[in-house]
Amino acid sequence: MNVEYRWLLPSVLLGDPDEGRPARRSTRDWIVDILIFLLTCGLVWLTLPDLEGEGRALRMTEQVLGGLSCAAVWLRRRWPVTLSLVATVFSSYFVMVGGVAVVALFTVAVHRPFKISGLVLAANLVTLAPLALWRPDKVLGPLWTAVFGTVLALAVFGWGIVVRSRRQLVHTLRAQAQVAGQEARRLERERIAREMHDVLAHRISILSLHAGALEFRPDAPPEQVARAAGAIRDSAHQALQDLREVIGVLRQPGDDPDEIVPERPQPTLADLDELADESRRAGMDVTLTVEAGQAASASLGRNAYRIVQEALTNARKHAPGAPVRLSVKGGQGEGLTIEARNKIGWPSSIPGAGSGLIGLTERAELAGGRLEHWRTPEGDFVLKAWLPWPT
Structure with a gap:
């Protein structure tokens, strides 16, 4: 036509x-x-x-x-x-x-x-x-022929409407399931991105701190140079290992919704001492006070660890050489309070986009808590977070 x-x-x-x-x-x-x-x-x-x-x-x-x-x-x-x-x-x-x-x-x-x-x-x-x-039908006659035809047409039409409604419902449920799956994958990628930022920023800041020490003291004793070079090598190796694991997770198709992707062991409150020791070995003056039980859930321990880790990373970036005071206190029912305080110094050469504090705020809010930071009149930078700790 x-x-x-x-x-x-x-x-x-x-x-x-x-x-x-x-x-x-x-x-x-x-x-x-x-x-x-x-x-x-x-x-x-x-x-x-x-x-x-x-x-x-x-x-x-x-x-x-x-x-x-x-x-x-x-x-x-x-x-x-x-x-x-x-x-x-x-x-x-x-x-x-x-x-x-x-x-x-x-x-x-x-x-x-x-x-x-x-x-x-x-x-x-x-x-x-x-x-x-x-x-008309020879048995039914004109009237009943019309009645029978009307009932048949309405029944067939109603059956068709029911089939159409069911198909639309199934299509809608499938579309909603697909959207939910895409949203879940997006949230998972955002979580991985936050983890990647926290881990890599910590590793690279330690690496930069050791490299800066070698640059500042080229005439240091061979033992110190070897120790700093070993720390640089270990930090680079750990950063590459973390990056390789995250990229491996992102490359997985995830077509099977029942497929469970194994994750690396996540940090807990018990790992805070090792985190502080790692920063001390990099030359930082870190004082850590932990007054919290070890019965925290895995998610609470991981979130607290990441907040402390980012606080140390920010201190290395923006106040190299300044003492850092960390306190982690709380218990079941009252929540967990994390506070980091350090003097505001000259920023280092490590670039920062300010996404670390934004990511920590999002992490705390997703966990049902809150995070705030401010500068005191005495010239200190304070980062304080509160996370719920249910009984």
């Missing part, structure tokens, strides 16, 4: 713009279409007794239309609305087309919205009147 003349036909006849395009049938579609075709042939065959006593020309016409209507069932996926309307018009007088009209009505109810399928249903109900007047 020429494009400029498509507007002359009602859109209900044309259907969707893609309705005329060939669609690839799946195995299930082929099975359903074959069953529908056999069902239609059976319905046409059941109407043969109604042709007894009719003229020879009418019987021939009925049989030809019945055969053509059975063949037309294979077009119900491509042009459901057009097939239903054409079959409805012919079924107003020819009884052997009634089976195709019922199948086409069901197809329209399943594959088209109510604003279209409702009009097709109305057309089916209207055509029952001439059928009941001109060619």
